Amino acid sequence: MSRARVGIVDDHPIVSYPLADALRRAGHTVLEPVTAVECLPEGGPGDVAVCDHSLPEGRSGAEAVAHLTSRGWRVLATSGVAGRAQVLDVVAAGAWGYVEKRFTTHAEYVHAVGLVSAGRHHVSPLLAALLLDDAAARPLGAGDLSARQRTALRALAEGDGHEEVLAALGNLSGNVSGPVSETVSGTGEAELEAALAGAFALTARRRRINRLSPRELDVVAVVGCRGLGLKETARELGIRPGTVADHLEAAKRKYLASHPGERDLSPRAAALRWAMELRLC
Secondary structure (H helix, E strand, O other): OOOOEEEEEOOOHHHHHHHHHHHHHOOOEEOOOEOOHHHOOOOOOOOEEEEEOOOOOOOOHHHHHHHHHHOOOEEEEEEOOOOHHHHHHHHHOOOOEEEEHHHOOHHHHHHHHHHHHOOOOEOOHHHHHHHHHHHHHOOOHHHOOOHHHHHHHHHHHOOOOHHHHHHHHHHHHOOOOOOHHHHOOOHHHHHHHHHHHHHHHHHHHHHHHHOOOHHHHHHHHHHHHHOOOHHHHHHHHOOOHHHHHHHHHHHHHHHHHHOOOOOOOOHHHHHHHHHHHOOOO
16 A cells, blocks of 8 residues: 555544554654644645544635645545535545544554555545435436446445455446456556546536535525524625525525435525534534
8 A cells, every 4th residue: 555645634632643643653654733734734746634624723624625635635534523515525625535533443544545645536435325415416417427436336335345346347347257356456446446536526516516605605604593684684795685585595406406305495494404514603
C-alpha cells in the first residue's frame, strides 16, 4: 500500500493524536494534527488530508474540503455526525472518500489513507449506499450511473470484500474465466477505480444541480431557524417578499428532489427541514 504524507484536521485531540500514531506505525509520514484546514501547508502528489466535517475554527464541511483540494491535498473526509446531504456535499467538493468515525477502526483509516494516496477512491458500505440513493433520488437520465458503476456500488454497499467486488465487475463483462485472484490486479483494478471515479463525478453533477444557492441558504436560515414571515424575511435580507417566496419554492423543489419519499411539504416546512439538516440554526 502507498506510503503518504498525511495531515489530520480535527478539533478533538483524543481522536487526532491516536490516529496520527496509528498512521505513523503503518509507515506514513504524519504532520502534527491541527484544528483548522488553514493551518495545513500546501499538499503535494499523494498527500492525504484526513479532515473532520464539523470544525469550529475556519472553514468547515464542503468548504474545508474544497480549500484543501485547491491546495494540493487528496481529502479523506470523516465525521460522526454529518447527515446524508453533508456527506454528499463533501464528495461533490472533491473528497476522495468518506469515513464514519463511529464504526471505523484505526486499521480501516490506515487502509483508506493508503488507497487515497495511491490515487484510488475509498468507498465504505455507507458511502456506497448514499451514492446509490442519490442516483435514485435525482437521476440524470441517459448520462446517469452506468451498469458497471451500479454493480461496483451495490457490491460495496452490501459489504463485499475487494476480490468479490472485482469478481462482480468481471462477471458483468463476462471476462472471468479463472480464479478470482487473477482479476485482482491490472484491468480489474483499473475498471473498479474508473467506475468509482465516475460515480463520484456524477454525484458532484447532481449536487451542482440541486444545491441551495447562497441566497436560498440565507432565506432558509431566516425562515427555518427564526420562523419569520415573507415580509419580515424580506426586510431582514433587503429583498422583495415575492423574491423570498420564489427562493422558498426553489428550496422546496430541491428538498423534494433530494429526499425520495417526501410528499406535499409546504415551502416553510421544507425550509425548516433544510435548516435542521444543514445545521444552519
